[in-house]
Amino acid sequence: MTMQIGRRGSLAVLAGLAFGATAQAAPRKGSPLPDITIYHLEGRRSERIVWLMEELGFPYKLEFKRGDLMGSMAAIRALSPIVPMAPTVKYGDQILVESGAIMDLIVTRHAPDRLRPAEASRDFPNHLVFMHYAEGSLAARLFSDYRAWRAQPPKTRSPMVDSEACVQFAEDHLTRHPWFGGADFSTADIMMMFPLNVATSLNLVDAAQFPKVAAWKAKTEARPAYQRMLAKARPDGLIGALPALPAHAPSGPRAPRTPPAN
Template sequence: MPELTIYHLEGRRSERLVWLMEELNLPYNLVFERGSLAGSMAKIKAVNPDMPMAPTVTLGAQVLVESGAIIELLLGRYAPNELHPPIDSDEYASYLMWMHYAEGSLAARLIADYRTWLKEPPTERSRLVDSEATVQFAENYLAKNAWFGGEDFSAADIMMLFPLTLATSLNIVDEAQFPKIALWKEKAVARPAYKRMLEKARPDGMIGMLPKLPSHAPAGPRR
């Protein structure tokens, strides 16, 4: 395996790659300035001036972004039998859906609603798919499955933890409405590899947190 370096911002999506490498017990370098998002971003810009974002990864001579794509690449090349269901199983289809749902549907909707509701708090559900609907879709799946890859922990769980934590920590949705997600989170963050990730990638806890919304959209049917 070529040398892998993860350029990191504390509390951001780059944690996914640190967690992955800890789960796989594969070697990596971790680069960030402890306690300084600006300092860490300067390190990212030095290696990736065209698209300075976290995670930025160097794999040998290549510079890569997008956590989901990097996870799929690393698993496919260096851990083909790890952290996903068998490719010919029904569970693999669900696993792959959640791998992409995490950013493509869930995080995108959460961030869009957050930005809107920060300026104008919601008074009713949207007619369209809103944050509560995207989170409820995950809740419904976990009502029937232990993990987002089916019966076993997988990289899909690594992808899903960030947006589902964002949803509740910023009060975009009411955490009390999603008990299955709450139980799943407890299991995910109890994993030894996750705890090692926190020690290495978030040694001082969260820094630079966004403000919580004063209120989330009311629960109930869309209008």
């Protein structure tokens, strides 16, 4: 195990942490795991892959420059100059981006019976919906609202599907299911944590309006694997956070809603 953790803000030291010695569970089936290196930005989406590996008890190397987001990004840019994004993952000799795809790849090939519902179950469609909803609709609309609302705070609800509607969809699901993948914790829960944190921490939505999301967050954050991820991937807490929006348009339903029966 190599471990070279630099001081906060140090330009000289790239944190190189190889984890896995404490792994509790070997893969029950699936093909052997190649060497995996996660190129990481503290507090960003690359936490998803660290968290996944901790849930699975799989070995991995974590690369980031502690306390220095731009420095961490420089290492990512060197690997992936056209779309430098976190996570970027070295999987054997392949360089991969897109957190959902990376998680699906690792589970499908190396842990096929773990962290997702059985394909024949009623939960499986919901699991897939939230695996993709996290980035495809929720994160996309949160960040487009954030940019627009910073320039011009909204006075009324948009006729388009806005941030609040997106979080309400998650809240409605959690009134009927304990987890985004249905009966059990799954990779859909890992995908949903980042955008739901963005929604409340940047004041895109009022957290008090979504008690099921708040309860889900509390129980999910209590998972030992999540706590291990925080200790390794966010050692100094959240750094370089975007400013939260000021108070904006009163929230509430735009029209009577009938939640889907899923």
